[in-house]
Each structure stands twice: as C-alpha cells, then as structure tokens.
Amino acid sequence: xxxxxxxxxxxxxxxxxxxxxxxxxxxxxxxxxxxxxxxxxxxxxxxxxxxxxxxxxxxxxxxxxxxxxxxxxxxxxxxxxxxxxxxxxxxxxxxxxxxxxxxxxxxxxxxxxxxxxxxxxxxxxxxxx
Amino acid sequence: xxxxxxxxxxxxxxxxxxxxxxxxxxxxxxxxxxxxxxxxxxxxxxxxxxxxxxxxxxxxxxxxxxxxxxxxxxxxxxxxxxxxxxxxxxxxxxxxxxxxxxxxxxxxxxxxxxxxxxxxxxxxxxxxx
DNA sequence: AAAAAATTAAACCGATCGGTTGACAGTTGG
DNA sequence: CCAACTGTCAACCGATCGGTTTAATTTTTT
Numbered sequence: 001x002x003x004x005x006x007x008x009x010x011x012x013x014x015x016x017x018x019x020x021x022x023x024x025x026x027x028x029x030x031x032x033x034x035x036x037x038x039x040x041x042x043x044x045x046x047x048x049x050x051x052x053x054x055x056x057x058x059x060x061x062x063x064x065x066x067x068x069x070x071x072x073x074x075x076x077x078x079x080x081x082x083x084x085x086x087x088x089x090x091x092x093x094x095x096x097x098x099x100x101x102x103x104x105x106x107x108x109x110x111x112x113x114x115x116x117x118x119x120x121x122x123x124x125x126x127x128x129x
Numbered sequence: 130x131x132x133x134x135x136x137x138x139x140x141x142x143x144x145x146x147x148x149x150x151x152x153x154x155x156x157x158x159x160x161x162x163x164x165x166x167x168x169x170x171x172x173x174x175x176x177x178x179x180x181x182x183x184x185x186x187x188x189x190x191x192x193x194x195x196x197x198x199x200x201x202x203x204x205x206x207x208x209x210x211x212x213x214x215x216x217x218x219x220x221x222x223x224x225x226x227x228x229x230x231x232x233x234x235x236x237x238x239x240x241x242x243x244x245x246x247x248x249x250x251x252x253x254x255x256x257x258x
Numbered sequence: 259a260a261a262a263a264a265t266t267a268a269a270c271c272g273a274t275c276g277g278t279t280g281a282c283a284g285t286t287g288g
Numbered sequence: 289c290c291a292a293c294t295g296t297c298a299a300c301c302g303a304t305c306g307g308t309t310t311a312a313t314t315t316t317t318t
Binding site for chain 3 (some may be wrong): 017022025047048050051054055058071072073
Binding site (some may be wrong): 150177 | 296305306307308315
C-alpha cells in the first residue's frame with residue numbers, strides 16, 4: 001500500500017548519485033526528447049561506446065532509464081518515477097527556500113520602495129515554527 | 130537578472146553529490162530542525178568527529194550549509210537556496226512523472242475498487258499546476 | 259598554567275568512480 | 289559465410305570517496 005514510499009533511501013542514494021554527473025544529466029536531457037540508442041547517447045559527448053554504456057547502466061540502475069533491445073540496438077527510454085521520489089525528498093525542504101525567497105523579496109521590495117516603483121509578487125507563505 | 134540561473138551545472142554536480150549520501154541527507158534533516166554543531170551532527174551516527182567534519186565540509190562546499198564559528202564550536206545552519214536549484218532542475222522533468230503518476234493513480238483506483246480499501250491514506254494529489 | 263573540549267589537518271585505507279582499451283558476442287546486410 | 293555494426297565485458301588507470309587514526313590548534317574551564 002505504502003510500499004512504494006518505504007525504503008527509498010537506497011533509491012535516493014542511486015538517483016542522486018546518478019544525477020551528480022553532468023554527462024548523465026545531459027543524457028537524461030536528450031532522453032526527455034526522444035528514445036535513444038546507446039550510440040546516439042554516446043556521440044554528443046565524444047565518448048566511447050563502453051563509456052556511454054557504463055553511464056546508461058548507472059541511470060538504469062537508478063531506475064531512471066529503461067532499456068528495450070531491438071535487434072542489435074539498445075533503445076533507452078526515460079523513466080521519471082524515481083525523479084519524482086527525489087523531488088518529493090527535496091520538497092520536504094521547500095519551506096526553507098520559499099521562506100528565504102520571501103525575505104529576499106521583502107528586501108527587494110523595500111529597496112524598490114526606497115528608489116521608486118515596484119511590482120508586488122508575493123508568495124504568501126504560511127509562517128511556521 | 131537571470132545570472133543566478135546560469136552556470137549552475139557545477140553547483141548541481143556538488144549538490145547532487147552531497148545529497149547522494151544517506152548520512153549527509155540525514156544531517157540536513159537534523160539541520161532542518163535547528164542549528165547544530167559538528168559534534169551534535171556527529172553523535173547520532175556513531176561516527177568520529179573527523180568523519181562528520183568531512184561530511185559537513187561536503188555540504189558546505191555544495192552551499193547547502195553555512196558555518197558560524199562561536200568560540201570553539203562550529204555552528205552549522207541549513208542553507209536551502211541550492212536545494213531550490215536542484216529542485217528547479219528536477220522540475221524540468223515533472224511532466225514525465227505527472228503523466229506516469231496519473232496512470233498509476235488510475236491503476237491504484239481500479240485496484241482499490243476491486244478489493245475494497247482499509248485505510249484511506251490517499252495522497253489527494255493536485256492534478257495539474 | 260594546565261587540563262579538557264571542539265574541531266581541523268594529514269596520512270592512510272579499501273572501495274568506488276569515470277574513463278579507456280581490447281577482446282568478445284549477437285544482428286544485419288551483402 | 290563473411291564483414292560491418294552495436295553493444296557488453298573485463299582489465300586497467302588515476303582520482304575521488306567515506307571512513308579511520310593520530311597529531312595539532314584553538315578555546316574554555318579549572
């Protein structure tokens with residue numbers, strides 16, 4: 001029932017590790033547009049097939065990519081559920097950065113008022129704690 | 130104006146790398162409640178001071194923590210702006226997982242109807258933004 | 259002044275990382 | 289069947305990781 005929420009720590013390890021490499025993030029960026037083979041994923045980085053293959057394996061291992069073998073080509077597809085898990089983890093902290101943004105906004109607003117006109121784009125965050 | 134959006138790739142490397150370790154994620158969790166010293170951060174993990182010090186340095190390096198030295202103690206504070214950057218990166222992919230979640234929701238709903246539910250721990254997710 | 263406390267620095271450890279190369283294997287087209 | 293194509297595997301490389309221990313530094317306490 002909640003099983004998909006439990007024991008995500010290992011998932012998060014793998015997902016954040018996968019995302020910590022710019023090549024892999026770029027690969028995900030490409031996969032966001034279309035399904036791609038290992039070779040197609042490799043070429044934009046002037047990297048060996050084996051190198052790209054390793055990166056894809058990391059992404060696959062993190063559950064961010066699934067592979068379909070058609071003949072001799074391996075077609076990779078973005079699988080975003082684990083990205084959602086990562087995002088869910090991050091959002092636990094959202095109030096911190098929205099708080100900060102609010103105070104920043106307040107500062108900017110005050111600065112604006114001192115200088116001239118402004119635009120009021122407030123977030124109206126609940127003030128807790 | 131958008132300068133703070135540019136060249137975050139190195140930031141993202143550091144942030145995602147910092148988040149890829151469960152000890153460091155837990156440290157951030159503790160720092161979300163209150164400011165903590167290195168020693169206070171170390172104790173829950175039965176880890177040496179030096180070990181915790183290294184983890185904090187990684188978090189600091191990623192811009193996720195700032196340090197204030199008061200006497201002989203170093204007080205660490207969560208700094209969430211970089212978490213916001215990571216979240217912003219992830220949200221580029223949000224449409225992929227919301228698509229998936231919608232189909233997942235449909236599946237779970239169908240399953241629930243077939244079985245009859247026990248606890249109503251539904252997510253009540255907002256379906257569009 | 260001396261001891262204790264909080265922390266960093268440095269050296270070290272085995273494990274993993276990102277990447278290459280070279281050998282191997284299945285697929286496809288002549 | 290053979291050659292080209294696509295990809296993996298295994299070995300290897302230097303770098304970094306997460307962690308320890310020991311020594312040094314600074315501040316507080318006695």
